[in-house]
């Protein structure tokens with residue numbers, strides 16, 4: 001993998017979804033000009049939060065909606081690319097925190113598209129993020145509840161036209177956290193695109209990953225790192241673009257930089273490895289703080 005990305009991932013600043021008060025500083029509602037990522041895959045999010053559109057003549061797939069107040073912004077981005085929100089036939093969610101799921105209820109209502117999430121993700125969306133087993137429950141702001149959510153199993157798919165998006169359960173950041181993958185083609189060249197969910201560990205005084213009463217918390221997170229590292233991964237997009245310098249890499253790609261930093265088969269592995277280091281640090285801190 002290229003050196004700048006490695007350095008960035010190694011030093012990735014922990015992003016707390018709970019710290020929404022700092023949202024403006026991070027550009028979470030700052031407009032970003034939408035652009036083609038690769039083939040039928042487009043970026044329609046804001047400067048600080050990803051939303052992805054995958055298009056086909058039979059209809060489109062939208063992944064994530066970003067903050068509740070960004071629904072119009074995402075819709076405008078879709079329109080400015082020449083597509084219609086009304087042609088979105090499926091809305092998928094990475095995880096049920098306001099910065100990724102906040103606008104989904106509004107976008108689902110405006111498009112009429114069904115919403116899809118993992119088993120726990122569906123419960124979390126229907127609860128508007130008010131979910132007891134969420135490590136950030138009580139801190140992360142709630143968001144408009146999504147009335148109906150279709151459950152996708154681990155390894156299950158959502159299909160619209162010739163688009164096939166696969167769900168990979170990657171719990172840890174939230175119980176329902178999901179990474180989505182699909183193939184996008186430009187003429188004859190097809191690439192594996194990964195929309196990696198947040199795999200960062202945040203805890204409060206109540207929830208501890210290291211809680212001896214819940215060994216499954218550590219087990220699940222460690223499996224998540226393995227799952228992400230093993231994904232076929234030509235193009236990595238992260239829910240928070242700055243976690244993988246996604247916008248920087250995409251801009252360099254559009255400018256024709258070689259080697260192309262957008263195509264990096266080691267990117268998922270590097271993201272997982274840097275996250276393991278952070279997670280081990282978090283466990284150490286928790287155990288040291290234990291009374």
Ligand SMILES: [Zn+2]
Pocket residue numbers: 017018095097173198
């Ligand atoms: Zn989050």
